[in-house]
Amino acid sequence: MAYAVKEVFKTLQGEGAQAGRAAVFCRFAGCNLWSGREQDRATAVCRFCDTDFIGLDGEGGGRFAEAGALADAIADCWGPAPERRFVVFTGGEPLLQLDHALLAAVRERGFESAVETNGTQHAPEGVDWLCVSPKAGTDLALTAGDELKLVFPQPGLDPATLEALAFRHFFLQPMDGPDRAANTAATVAYCLAHPRWRLSVQTHKAIGIP
Numbered sequence: 001m002a003y004a005v006k007e008v009f010k011t012l013q014g015e016g017a018q019a020g021r022a023a024v025f026c027r028f029a030g031c032n033l034w035s036g037r038e039q040d041r042a043t044a045v046c047r048f049c050d051t052d053f054i055g056l057d058g059e060g061g062g063r064f065a066e067a068g069a070l071a072d073a074i075a076d077c078w079g080p081a082p083e084r085r086f087v088v089f090t091g092g093e094p095l096l097q098l099d100h101a102l103l104a105a106v107r108e109r110g111f112e113s114a115v116e117t118n119g120t121q122h123a124p125e126g127v128d129w130l131c132v133s134p135k136a137g138t139d140l141a142l143t144a145g146d147e148l149k150l151v152f153p154q155p156g157l158d159p160a161t162l163e164a165l166a167f168r169h170f171f172l173q174p175m176d177g178p179d180r181a182a183n184t185a186a187t188v189a190y191c192l193a194h195p196r197w198r199l200s201v202q203t204h205k206a207i208g209i210p
């Protein structure tokens, strides 16, 4: 299996329950809910995406012919530190490409793995930390995992409809964009009124790191 990767970079996980933890981010190219082209945004299923996931031209990006080669690139990006090795597979939609061979290859190199997914695709066995971020107008294939992280507010997707799902953590993350300040205030108010939900701030944006 070959992998199309936009970028591989090391930073701190900015979001959710693992926020603050050093991680290599492997960002796969492509998504099933938006082409990634600005001219298609208004008609896409997912219209608020904050990410460039088109092409292979980012830092550390490229086409990797097999799992071992991509896992080597991830390990090189992490560097020599032996403890708490952590890779976050994201995109684009990582579950269009992530497979058992790649999960096994990063585990062999000492990594815990996490996935950031829109939840519309099934996940291979062996993901250590599954973060599902549902999108309005889609059907969830993944209804269990470690954290559910809903971008808020999304017209047509009431958080209450997700509360019965089998996740350990329930986060609301303010939708970034022109209305970020108002969306943050609305998210704070929702968490205060519905304590099942916790606020996830995109801390990397707040402090200006990738």
Ligand SMILES: C[S@@+](CC[C@H](N)C(=O)[O-])C[C@H]1O[C@@H](n2cnc3c(N)ncnc32)[C@H](O)[C@@H]1O
Binding pocket: 031, 048, 049, 050, 051, 090, 091, 092, 093, 094, 116, 117, 118, 119, 132, 133, 149, 151, 173, 174, 175, 176, 177
């Ligand atoms: C770029 S997505 C890639 C992974 C996957 N396609 C997904 O949607 O979960 C990574 C995370 O950023 C979130 N996200 C995307 N655009 C956002 C925005 N404008 N404001 C806040 N979070 C956003 C997504 O919901 C997801 O949790």
Ligand SMILES: Nc1nc2[nH]cc(C(=O)O)c2c(=O)[nH]1
Binding pocket: 011, 012, 013, 014, 015, 051, 090, 091, 116, 204, 209, 210
């Ligand atoms: N620092 C940092 N944390 C993140 N957590 C999820 C991200 C993503 O784009 O999937 C992301 C990202 O792009 N940067």
Ligand code: SF4
Binding pocket: 031, 032, 033, 034, 046, 047, 048, 049, 050, 051, 053, 091, 092, 093, 118, 135
């Ligand atoms: S599903 Fe994820 S990667 Fe795809 S457009 Fe939406 S936020 Fe971006």
Ligand SMILES: [Mg+2]
Binding pocket: 050, 051
């Ligand atoms: Mg991001």
